[in-house]
Amino acid sequence: MMKLDGIAAFVAITEGGSISEAARRLRLSKSVVSERLAELERSLGASLVHRTTRKLTLTEDGAAFLERAARIVRDVEEASAEMTERRGTLSGPLRISAPVTFGRLHLGPALYPFLARHPRVELSLDLDDRRIDAAADGYDAVVRHGPIQDSRLTAWRLAPSRRLLVAAPAYLERHGTPEEIGELDAHAGIFYTNRGAADWRFQGPDATIIVRGRASLRVNNGDMMRDAAVAGLGIALLPTFICGPAIRAGELAIIDIGVAAEPESIYVAHPEGRHPSTKLRAFAQCLRDAFGDPPYWEVPDCA
Structure with a gap:
């Protein structure tokens, strides 16, 4: 008979990527987790995981079983939590x-x-x-x-x-402050790469206006974008939750080009x-x- 603790061990192994990580998450020894996985495989009559010295990978049967196994574990956890929540906790x-x-x-x-x-x-x-x-x-x-x-x-x-176009005052003194959207092409840009194309998007009267400026830096982290702008490397389009303190401190200046960034x-x-x-x-x-x-x-x- 399949046991829930074996299913939970299998799910933890696949999510953690190793028996060691699964043991840490489940607060069990590695030998206990390994044995629970083995017992589950015996009950199913199938190998769920390829074991090598470097990593674990799912077998075809393991991949097929994982979605339902994860759902079972999640449903049991949610049912247990719901019972506790009914008591106000x-x-x-x-x-x-x-x-x-x-x-x-x-x-x-x-x-x-x-x-x-x-x-x-x-x-x-x-x-x-x-x-x-x-x-x-x-x-x-x-x-x-x-x-x-x-x-x-x-x-x-x-x-x-809300997102704002910002740059260091020193950068704007050297290169001038753009006053309309068409002037952005002449400036160095600092772009966020995790959304695909390196561009800035603004609300036009009828459609989105896309600006693809010359990139001085493409990076996938907002902290580094802010720091690069403060260092004077170019103009960045940043959410106020990142650039607000630097604006208040005078490290970044807001650039008003007459249109707002797309709302988020x-x-x-x-x-x-x-x-x-x-x-x-x-x-x-x-x-x-x-x-x-x-x-x-x-x-x-x-x-």
Whole structure:
């Protein structure tokens, strides 16, 4: 007979990439995790994992079994948490993915009080700027900045996010301050690469206006974009949650070209069709309350 602890071990191994990591996540010894996997394979009459000295990979049977196995583990965890929540206590695992810069600057400070109020919630927070597959990678939800492009996600808006063209005062003294959109082509740009094309997008009267300037730097991290702009390497289009403090400190100046960047938001999104748990709803409300509307990071004197 298949045992739940074997299924849980298999899922943890595939998500963690190794028996050692699965043992750490499950708080068990490696030998116990290995034996649970072996027992599951015996009960199924199939090998689920290729074992080599360097890594573990799924067999064809393992890949076929994984989706249902992950669903079983998630359903049991959610059922257990729901029973606890019925008694007025939030508990159980909550796995979230979020962008690096936003997570470090704003998500962490908002979460610490939430975790202090709900000590039985076991939060796993992965900071990664890449676009992950929430369902396939086993996340309860993802926090993201910008448009939600995955139609398999149900998104809840947490806060508006405004982006501004900025540059160091020294850069603008050397190269001049652009006053209209057509003048941007003559300037060096600092571009974010995780969204594909290196460009800036603005709200035109009838359609989006796309500007592809000369790139002095392409990078996949918002902190480095801000720092490069402060260093005078060029113009950057940055959300105020990143550039606000540098603007207030006089390290960056706002460039007004008469059009605004396309509006964006901070979202939390969960896989479509999955019933969101009470603790996920509480997590989202905690973030809304902490960020505010307008959010506390907004720059009030440049609206």
